[in-house]
Amino acid sequence: MGNIWSRFYKKNRAERLEVIEQSNILEEEYLNLVKDNTVLDYDTANNMVENVIGTFSLPFSVVPNFVVDNKSYVIPMVTEEPSVVAACSNAGKIVASSGGFTTTIHDRKMIGHVALYNISDTDSAEQTILKNKDLLLKTANEAYPSIVQRGGGAKDIDIRVLTEDGTTFVVVYLIVDTLEAMGANMLNTMLEALKVSLESLTGGIALMAILSNYATSSLVTSRCAIPFEKLGENGKYLAERIELASKFAQSDVYRAATHNKGIFNGIDSIVIASGNDWRAIESSCQSYAVKDGKYKGLSTWRCDLENNLLIGELTVPMPVASVGGSIGINPSVKVARQILNNPDAKTLAGIITSVGLAQNLAALKALVGDGIQKGHMKLHAKSLAILAGATNDNLDLVVDKLREQKHMNLAIAKQIVSELSN
Ligand code: NDP
Numbered sequence: 001m002g003n004i005w006s007r008f009y010k011k012n013r014a015e016r017l018e019v020i021e022q023s024n025i026l027e028e029e030y031l032n033l034v035k036d037n038t039v040l041d042y043d044t045a046n047n048m049v050e051n052v053i054g055t056f057s058l059p060f061s062v063v064p065n066f067v068v069d070n071k072s073y074v075i076p077m078v079t080e081e082p083s084v085v086a087a088c089s090n091a092g093k094i095v096a097s098s099g100g101f102t103t104t105i106h107d108r109k110m111i112g113h114v115a116l117y118n119i120s121d122t123d124s125a126e127q128t129i130l131k132n133k134d135l136l137l138k139t140a141n142e143a144y145p146s147i148v149q150r151g152g153g154a155k156d157i158d159i160r161v162l163t164e165d166g167t168t169f170v171v172v173y174l175i176v177d178t179l180e181a182m183g184a185n186m187l188n189t190m191l192e193a194l195k196v197s198l199e200s201l202t203g204g205i206a207l208m209a210i211l212s213n214y215a216t217s218s219l220v221t222s223r224c225a226i227p228f229e230k231l232g233e234n235g236k237y238l239a240e241r242i243e244l245a246s247k248f249a250q251s252d253v254y255r256a257a258t259h260n261k262g263i264f265n266g267i268d269s270i271v272i273a274s275g276n277d278w279r280a281i282e283s284s285c286q287s288y289a290v291k292d293g294k295y296k297g298l299s300t301w302r303c304d305l306e307n308n309l310l311i312g313e314l315t316v317p318m319p320v321a322s323v324g325g326s327i328g329i330n331p332s333v334k335v336a337r338q339i340l341n342n343p344d345a346k347t348l349a350g351i352i353t354s355v356g357l358a359q360n361l362a363a364l365k366a367l368v369g370d371g372i373q374k375g376h377m378k379l380h381a382k383s384l385a386i387l388a389g390a391t392n393d394n395l396d397l398v399v400d401k402l403r404e405q406k407h408m409n410l411a412i413a414k415q416i417v418s419e420l421s422n
Contacts, residue, residue: 003063005074005367009086020062023351025074031333040330046328058271059084060332062339066092067100068222068354075355076336077269079255082379084265089364095358098226102349109155109217110178111321113188114194114331116170116204122161123171132201133157136194142172143193145185154190169207172198180345182277182321185270213283215317216291222353224361226310228303231365239310240382241368242361249297255320259297259360260289264313266359270352274340275333276320281352284317299360315359318349381408396421 004022017035026034041054047053056269063075063085073253075092077085095101119125123408130264140154147153158173178186178283186303193208199206249259264282271278299314318365322345328332343351378399383400387410396418401416402408 008062008064023074025339025341026335027338030338031337038331040332043359044045044329046131048329058272060336061393062130063089063092065096066355066358067096068351070100071102073341073351074098074339075270075351076273076339077266077355078272078336079269079333080263081265082383083361084269087366088266088269088358091358091362091365092355094230095224097272098230101222101224101350101354101357103223103354104221104351105216105346106219106221108177108319108346108349109175110183110187110211111213111217112174112176112191112209112211114172114174114191114209116172116198116202116206117167117207118170119170119202119314122168122170126159126161128201129157129159129170129172131197132197133138135170136174136197138178139193139197140190143190146350147179147181147186150179152179170202170204173212176320177401180322181324182280182319183324184211184277184280185324201206212281214287215319216288218284218317218319218349219315220318220349220353221313221315222350222357223311223313224229224354224357225304226312226361228308231310235306236303238365238369239301239303242310242364243303245364245368246297246299246301250300251294256289256295256297259299260286262362262363263356265300265363266355266357267316267352268287271357272322273333273336274320274348275325275327275330275336275377277325281318282318284319288317300359301361301364312357314353314360316353316356318353320348320352321345343348351365376406378403381413383416384408384410384413390417412416 004019008016008019020034021031039057040053042054045055058078058080061077063077066073066075075088077088079085096331106385121189137154141148154176156175158175160171162169162171173339174187174191176187176190188211195206195209207360228239231238249256266283271281285298289295298316299312301310301312304311320344321327340348340351381402385395385402388398390398397420398413398416402413403413
């Protein structure tokens with residue numbers, strides 16, 4: 001498949017669609033959806049959420065030749081931010097030529113909790129709950145029998161006693177194998193069903209029963225090992241500075257926040273394309289970034305000087321799904337999933353985590369090398385030119401002229417457009 005994707009970014013839309021057609025990644029029905037730019041229709045949208053007045057579009061891009069666990073993928077990305085797709089392509093290419101990303105799925109379960117209060121003897125409540133663990137798991141599973149029939153269901157129970165400002169909570173955690181689903185509705189149904197039993201076992205009062213987005217039982221690691229020379233002529237120098245940037249993101253929360261934002265440029269783009277709940281993924285990963293009691297960069301980079309390798313690693317909770325929610329409803333999601341060869345939930349989680357690591361590599365490489373603005377300014381010029389009214393016919397010229405200016409702003413862009421139209 002390699003060659004047909006070469007210089008994809010230089011092609012026009014018709015040529016890009018031809019490559020997609022030649023690559024055979026899309027069945028005819030889905031290829032036609034892309035060709036016609038068919039998106040969510042109003043009636044479907046209106047059945048999904050409330051107060052709908054229309055649908056809202058974002059650019060839909062692809063990144064070819066992205067290698068994860070020895071398989072080559074085309075990555076669908078949905079983002080409004082210039083340079084994210086180019087950066088992912090650039091880093092993905094470097095890693096592909098270094099053997100690709102390798103992933104580990106540590107587990108794939110979801111956690112929810114019932115918080116109880118007004119319990120005088122918390123030790124005895126804890127023991128009673130543990131003694132009745134099998135009964136409670138049975139109750140949870142009876143509340144959502146279809147997931148048990150599919151081979152999943154509630155697997156374990158854990159308890160914590162927490163005190164805040166004079167109030168003590170007995171928190172009962174339910175751990176559920178949700179198989180291919182993210183499982184929010186499944187968990188919430190099971191947890192609701194446990195409320196009455198837990199109240200009668202402990203004598204306490206249930207405050208709430210709800211899924212937790214801190215998905216520490218859905219951890220995924222992506223790793224890559226890049227020979228220094230793949231980073232360019234000054235590869236070793238860049239690799240050492242990327243290692244320093246990694247340490248900086250571990251030590252300074254101001255840097256860590258931006259380091260992680262860069263990772264989410266990639267993660268969010270593919271999570272949105274794959275029809276998953278990106279707020280849930282953001283919430284999971286951002287809370288995981290503070291797991292050591294301090295907010296830190298989620299990825300780490302280190303140099304293996306013996307083997308001349310830059311080694312990157314990203315571990316995050318990635319509870320994405322291949323079914324459920326709006327995944328089967330939105331036609332663009334169906335296209336994106338087919339572009340990815342319809343991965344199951346675990347495979348998708350590995351790909352998404354790898355995209356996050358690629359995006360991080362691209363950002364760090366630019367930051368410790370030429371600086372981030374060099375690449376950004378061209379895209380910024382393009383945005384200004386479009387805002388100033390440049391058309392497809394004069395866009396490149398307006399961008400070139402704008403970049404020759406000492407300062408770039410909308411007024412100057414408008415002046416250039418106006419001069420060219422006279
Ligand atoms: P769904 O309620 O859509 O449940 C998953 C569906 O997938 C079920 O109907 C299930 O069918 C079906 N299914 C088919 N095959 C499988 C399989 N192999 N494994 C598992 N399920 C299968 O979605 P979720 O419970 O996953 O909840 C996700 C949604 O909840 C998202 O839209 C999210 O935005 C939202 N949400 C998120 C919250 C949060 O993050 N805090 C809170 C509340 C909602 P069957 O029933 O027959 O088993």
